Amino acid sequence: MSYFTPTTVPADPLNRHETAEIARAREELVREPYVTNARSAEWVGDQIAAVVENPAPLWWWIATGIAAVVASFTPIGILYLITTGVGVWGENNSANWAWDITNFVFWIGIGHAGTMIAAILYLTRQKWSSGINRAAEAMTIFAVSCAGIYPAVHVGRAWFAWYLAPIPNGNAIWPNFRSPLLWDVFAVSTYLSVSIMFWYVGLIPDAATMRDRIKNKILKYFYAVICLGWRGSARGWANYEFCYMMLAGIATLLVITTCTVVSSDFSTSVIPGWHGTIFIPYFGVGAIYGGFCMLIILLVPIRQLYKLQDLVTLRHIDMCCRFTLLMGLFVTYIYGMEFFIAYYSGNPNECGHFINRVYGPYWHTWQLMMLFNCVIPQLFWSKRIRRSPWLAFFIVLFPSIGMWLERFIIIVSSISRDFLPSSWGMFYPTYVDIFTFTGTFGVFFLAYLIFIRFLPVIAIAEVRSVLPEANPHDPPVVEDTRPGAAHE
Numbered sequence: 001m002s003y004f005t006p007t008t009v010p011a012d013p014l015n016r017h018e019t020a021e022i023a024r025a026r027e028e029l030v031r032e033p034y035v036t037n038a039r040s041a042e043w044v045g046d047q048i049a050a051v052v053e054n055p056a057p058l059w060w061w062i063a064t065g066i067a068a069v070v071a072s073f074t075p076i077g078i079l080y081l082i083t084t085g086v087g088v089w090g091e092n093n094s095a096n097w098a099w100d101i102t103n104f105v106f107w108i109g110i111g112h113a114g115t116m117i118a119a120i121l122y123l124t125r126q127k128w129s130s131g132i133n134r135a136a137e138a139m140t141i142f143a144v145s146c147a148g149i150y151p152a153v154h155v156g157r158a159w160f161a162w163y164l165a166p167i168p169n170g171n172a173i174w175p176n177f178r179s180p181l182l183w184d185v186f187a188v189s190t191y192l193s194v195s196i197m198f199w200y201v202g203l204i205p206d207a208a209t210m211r212d213r214i215k216n217k218i219l220k221y222f223y224a225v226i227c228l229g230w231r232g233s234a235r236g237w238a239n240y241e242f243c244y245m246m247l248a249g250i251a252t253l254l255v256i257t258t259c260t261v262v263s264s265d266f267s268t269s270v271i272p273g274w275h276g277t278i279f280i281p282y283f284g285v286g287a288i289y290g291g292f293c294m295l296i297i298l299l300v301p302i303r304q305l306y307k308l309q310d311l312v313t314l315r316h317i318d319m320c321c322r323f324t325l326l327m328g329l330f331v332t333y334i335y336g337m338e339f340f341i342a343y344y345s346g347n348p349n350e351c352g353h354f355i356n357r358v359y360g361p362y363w364h365t366w367q368l369m370m371l372f373n374c375v376i377p378q379l380f381w382s383k384r385i386r387r388s389p390w391l392a393f394f395i396v397l398f399p400s401i402g403m404w405l406e407r408f409i410i411i412v413s414s415i416s417r418d419f420l421p422s423s424w425g426m427f428y429p430t431y432v433d434i435f436t437f438t439g440t441f442g443v444f445f446l447a448y449l450i451f452i453r454f455l456p457v458i459a460i461a462e463v464r465s466v467l468p469e470a471n472p473h474d475p476p477v478v479e480d481t482r483p484g485a486a487h488e
Helices: 016-029 041-053 058-071 073-084 099-123 127-131 133-147 149-153 158-164 180-213 217-226 234-267 279-305 314-345 348-359 363-381 389-415 431-454 460-465
Strands: none
Touching (some): 041 180, 041 431, 041 460, 058 073, 058 431, 073 158, 073 431, 099 127, 099 133, 099 149, 099 180, 099 234, 099 389, 099 431, 127 133, 127 314, 133 149, 133 180, 133 279, 133 431, 149 158, 149 180, 158 180, 180 217, 180 234, 234 279, 234 389, 279 314, 279 389, 314 348, 314 389, 348 363, 348 389, 363 389
């Protein structure tokens, strides 16, 4: 009769391979921490504040100098445009909307994504976003500022741009509310103001932290002003949470509204390639796509140069790459649906337009767009690539270029060949077009470099709130203060 003695161990019913698989599955069920290496709240504050408190490194001065030189291209190009005329651009009677509106839609798309990422992830209580929210919110403000340059200067007589605002004037001239240009002015100005408030409210607790830490008297006074007397009281935190949540909800609605307005600039016309209801989700998905690409471009160098790998972790990069892959799949689907809708409509002008995209004079632009936006992002199916920050940084450069090519194809290829073959033409950018657009990248990165120098690039309060010690149900961590305990 079989029996077990106290020292007898029953046989393992599973073999070694199955046991190893179970152990691996259990490890995968344990989520990675939002801050790696068991960092404390004190360490989080010290590490993020050190970016502002320490002297600016040499690379920052070099990068800022280069960005300032490149940023000067835009005011020089605009000054030359105003003093000479719109003829210095490559626009003509066939392509009267060209690089100006292409660049406007490109930058406004990145601006949409920043606030949408921060607001929606906050409303859905995605705690992993605590490390990227501040960068996304700042990206919105700088991108929308770059986009706002073009509606003001592309009108030709820039000194009359103030007529776009519905304010009394001597000639009793009121804006044409049926003009898409006016829709853009209202949408962008409203969105920019709410985005600034959303970013500023989230900055208040961190500004108070910097006020209490900084030694420089001028900066201490600056932080004391912008923190609005924050003391960290329970009532202050309750009001802060309510205000931030309300602004997140308003910003999310404004993102949808602004995407609708910008897409309506095209879909309300009768031009082949523009007259379609798919443009609203088209522009929304494209905005999120380009925004996540730009966010990775901004975060990867910063986490490396400022030693923030424990705060912007591989998990953050991985999640951003996953969203980039998802948006890439959506964009690919929309590209296919455009061709199907044109075929299903039975309209020869619509069908001819999409055939022109593939085989017309801008065929190389369309092929590059499909390669950059649809094919290359499929590399993110690999977990190893998603968790290789610099490889991900290199990959997202291509969709960023592809999203600009997409806007170029939508705008230029549609209006360069309309209903009358006699009015067909080609658009070729001039050096003023290229000069002005290149300068906007300098403006964007110069503003971002100044931002990370004087304000916390990562939200200190948000990161502290996701630490284990912030959870009242988490077991307390008792620090061993014995001499030599740290070396045991």
